[in-house]
Amino acid sequence: MSEPRIIFIGAGNMARAIIAGLRRRGIAGGDIAVHAPHLERREALAREFGVISRAAEAVPVAADATVVYAAKPKQIGTILPSWRAALEAGPGIFLSLAAGVTSASLKRLLGPKVPVLRCMPNTPAQIGAGMTTLYADASVTAEQRAAAEAILAAVGRCLWLEDEGLMDAATALAGSGPAYVLLFLEALEDAGVFQGLPRATARILAQETVLGAARLAKEAQMAPSNLRHQVTSPAGTTAAALAVWEEGLRALAQRAVQAAVDRGRALAQMTEEHNQWISNLSVSIAQLTSLILTLLSGPLSSAPSSRGRIPIPTTPWYAYWTGSRHPSYTPFNG
Ligand SMILES: NC(=O)C1=CN([C@@H]2O[C@H](COP(=O)(O)OP(=O)(O)OC[C@H]3O[C@@H](n4cnc5c(N)ncnc54)[C@H](O)[C@@H]3O)[C@@H](O)[C@H]2O)C=CC1
Ligand SMILES: O=C(O)[C@@H]1CCC=N1
Structure with missing residues (x-):
C-alpha cells in the first residue's frame, strides 16, 4: 500500500470536518492518516471514513505529503519538533489550522526549509459550507498553495489573504463567526417562544429566515442595507424592531469581534512564550546532560x-x- 498523502495531526472537530469533505470529494481513505493520542477518537474516524489511524508519534512522510496541524494551538510547541525531521526530508508542505500561531513561529519550530501555510476554516465545513481564509508567504510556490487549497476547497469556499496580520480579523469574523450566528438563532427562537410560538415552530422560522436572508445577501449582489430597506415599511413592524436592534447591535458586533482579535493575539503571545520556554528547557537539559556526562x-x-x-x-x-x-x-x- 502507498503512503498516505494527507496526514492530520489531531482527530478533533476540524480534522473530522475536513476528512468528511475529502472523502465526499473522492479522496481514498488510505490516502489519509490521522495521528492522535486518543485511540477512541482516531479509531472512530477510521471506522467512519476508512482513514488510517496512527499513534501521535511522528513518522516519515511521503515526498508529496501535506501534514495538516489540527490539534490545539497551545500544544504546537511540544508536538511539532518531532515532525521536523520528517518534513525536512521531503518536499511536502505543512498546513496549520492553529488559531493565532504565526508563520514566523511555525518556521521557528519546523526550520526554514519546510513550506509553511496557515488557514482558518470554520465549522460549517462539516456540511461542505465552510469559509476558509488561507495565508502563505512569498517563499511558498503556486503548486504548494494549490495543494493546500485543494484540501480546504473540499469543505467550502476559500479566500487567500495577502497580509498575515489580517488572519486575526478573519479568525474573529469567520472562524468564530458561526458561534455568533448560532447565538443569534437561539435568541430569535427564544423571543418567538416568548411570544407564544411552539418551540419547534420558532426554531424552523428562525433557521429558515437566517438561511434565506444569508442566501439573499449572497445572491442578490446588493449591499445588505439596500436589501434591508426592501423589508422595512415606513412606520411598520420592521422599523419598530430595527430601532431596538440599533440601540446596541453594531456596537456589540464591534466589541465582540475586537474581543476575539485581542484574545487571538494574547493566545499567540502565550503560545510564542510557551514555545520559547520549551526551547530554552531543551537547551538547558542538553547542557545539563552534557555537564553530568562530563562529571560522571x-x-x-x-x-x-x-x-x-x-x-x-x-x-x-x-x-x-x-x-x-x-x-x-x-x-x-x-
Ligand atoms: N473549532 C473551530 O471552530 C475551529 C478550530 N480551528 C483550529 O483547529 C485546531 C483544532 O481545533 P478543534 O478541532 O476544534 O479541536 P479539538 O479539541 O476538537 O481537537 C484537538 C485534537 O488534538 C488531538 N491531540 C491532542 N494532543 C495531540 C498530540 N500530541 N498529537 C496529535 N494530536 C493531538 C486530540 O486528540 C484532539 O482530537 C485548533 O488549532 C483550532 O485553533 C480553526 C478554525 C475553527
Ligand atoms: O475559539 C477558538 O479559539 C477557535 C478558533 C476559531 C474558532 N474556534
Missing part, C-alpha cells in the same frame, strides 16, 4: 580545557563503581 566520566581535573571553564574529568565514571577502568574507555581529553 571522571574526577575533576583543573587542567586547562578547550571546552571552556568546565573542569574536565580524567577518570571514567564507572571507575567509581567498579574501582577499575574499562578496557575500551577513551577519556574525553585523550
Whole structure:
C-alpha cells in the first residue's frame, strides 16, 4: 500500500470536518492518516471514513505529503519538533489550522526549509459550507498553495489573504463567526417562544429566515442595507424592531469581534512564550546532560580545557563503581 498523502495531526472537530469533505470529494481513505493520542477518537474516524489511524508519534512522510496541524494551538510547541525531521526530508508542505500561531513561529519550530501555510476554516465545513481564509508567504510556490487549497476547497469556499496580520480579523469574523450566528438563532427562537410560538415552530422560522436572508445577501449582489430597506415599511413592524436592534447591535458586533482579535493575539503571545520556554528547557537539559556526562566520566581535573571553564574529568565514571577502568574507555581529553 502507498503512503498516505494527507496526514492530520489531531482527530478533533476540524480534522473530522475536513476528512468528511475529502472523502465526499473522492479522496481514498488510505490516502489519509490521522495521528492522535486518543485511540477512541482516531479509531472512530477510521471506522467512519476508512482513514488510517496512527499513534501521535511522528513518522516519515511521503515526498508529496501535506501534514495538516489540527490539534490545539497551545500544544504546537511540544508536538511539532518531532515532525521536523520528517518534513525536512521531503518536499511536502505543512498546513496549520492553529488559531493565532504565526508563520514566523511555525518556521521557528519546523526550520526554514519546510513550506509553511496557515488557514482558518470554520465549522460549517462539516456540511461542505465552510469559509476558509488561507495565508502563505512569498517563499511558498503556486503548486504548494494549490495543494493546500485543494484540501480546504473540499469543505467550502476559500479566500487567500495577502497580509498575515489580517488572519486575526478573519479568525474573529469567520472562524468564530458561526458561534455568533448560532447565538443569534437561539435568541430569535427564544423571543418567538416568548411570544407564544411552539418551540419547534420558532426554531424552523428562525433557521429558515437566517438561511434565506444569508442566501439573499449572497445572491442578490446588493449591499445588505439596500436589501434591508426592501423589508422595512415606513412606520411598520420592521422599523419598530430595527430601532431596538440599533440601540446596541453594531456596537456589540464591534466589541465582540475586537474581543476575539485581542484574545487571538494574547493566545499567540502565550503560545510564542510557551514555545520559547520549551526551547530554552531543551537547551538547558542538553547542557545539563552534557555537564553530568562530563562529571560522571571522571574526577575533576583543573587542567586547562578547550571546552571552556568546565573542569574536565580524567577518570571514567564507572571507575567509581567498579574501582577499575574499562578496557575500551577513551577519556574525553585523550
Ligand atoms: N473549532 C473551530 O471552530 C475551529 C478550530 N480551528 C483550529 O483547529 C485546531 C483544532 O481545533 P478543534 O478541532 O476544534 O479541536 P479539538 O479539541 O476538537 O481537537 C484537538 C485534537 O488534538 C488531538 N491531540 C491532542 N494532543 C495531540 C498530540 N500530541 N498529537 C496529535 N494530536 C493531538 C486530540 O486528540 C484532539 O482530537 C485548533 O488549532 C483550532 O485553533 C480553526 C478554525 C475553527
Ligand atoms: O475559539 C477558538 O479559539 C477557535 C478558533 C476559531 C474558532 N474556534
